[in-house]
Amino acid sequence: MKMAFSPCPNDTFVFHAWVHGLIEDAPNLEVTYADIDKTNYWAADLEGPEVMKISFAALPYVIDDYALIPCGGALGRGCGPLVLTSGKTKGIQDLSGKTVAVPSDKSTAYMLFRLWAAQEISGTVGEIIVMPFDEIMPAVKEGKVDAGLVIHEARFTYQDYGLAMIVDLGDWWEEDTGLPIPLGAIIARRSLNMKDELTDWVQKSVQYAWEHPDASMGYVMEHAQEMSSDVAKSHIDLYVNEFTGELGEDGFAAIESLLGRAAKEGLIPAFDMKKLRE
Structure with missing residues (x-):
């Protein structure tokens, strides 16, 4: 089976057991390591592997063709994106008309x-510039963009990098809604007709990771893009x-609140919410 997820530590930690054949009865995986911006577009174009990690924000565009696997993804509290500047732009009002670099x-x-x-x-806000997430902080520091x-x-x-935080969007979201932030989703092509099996294999891989937290560290650090083991x-x-x-209720x-708000603001197309659970 072909799968794509990022080389980030949370993904390699979660899928270590399955990738290394440690989940009984699970098929062998052929993994493509890809930034989430790439997998978002692969899913929209019906390209790439049958199973992928994408952003929840991209899910409405592909919900007819891909099922949401109710585990293995990234939601949480205290883990939201940050808006940063070099310190020269002070106050949220200063972002009006400014260039902002975003990862997708x-x-x-x-x-x-x-x-x-x-x-x-x-x-x-002024111009939005998409760039790889590891290039954003250097771009802000060097003044290539006003904020990141x-x-x-x-x-x-x-x-x-000597940068200053304007806002923690996770804190903003949690204070506004009381809900965790939906970040990354695991999806599978509906044509596979294997949602229950995939859910079981992913959950077993997660459980193995929790029960053997040190077993994956070599694999995690191999793909950790030069970050320290502590980070x-x-x-x-x-x-x-x-x-x-x-995911649970x-x-x-959280997913329904985020996507419902975004659809109301016209940021994503309206879609049948029931398909999130089908």
Whole structure:
């Protein structure tokens, strides 16, 4: 079976057991490591592997062709994207008309940014520039863009670049809704007709990771893009949680709230919410 997910520590930690043939009866995996911006577009174009990690923000565009696997993804609290500047742009009003670098224009991070900006900024943000997430902080530091929307381990390292945080969009979302943030979703082509089996294999891989937390560290660090082991472990602790094991009602409520708000604002197409659970 072909699968695509990012080389980030949370994904390699979660899928280590399955990738290495440690899940009984699960098919062998052929893995493509890809940034979520790539998988978002692969899913929209019906390209790429049958099973992928994408942004929840991209899910409405592909929900007719892909089923949401109710585990293995990334939701949580205290793990939201950050909006950063070099410190020269002070105050949220200064983003009106400014250039902002984002990791994907179909990411949950960008969706949260748009919802926040509509509520908090007078006027409109200027040019949005999509670039790989590991290039955003250097671009902000060097003045190539006025601000950057960052994700993942940038939460722990942005101060090393001398950057200042305007807003933690996770804190904003949680204070506004009381719900966790839906970030990354595991999806599978509906034509496989294997949602139950895939759910079982993913949950067993998650459970193995929790029961053997050190077993995956070699694999995790092999793909960790030069981050330290301490940062990698912090990344895992932040993004792998109860919602990774099972979305549950709180997880589905968070997804429905986020996508419902975005559809109301015209940020995504309207879609049948029932398909999230089908």
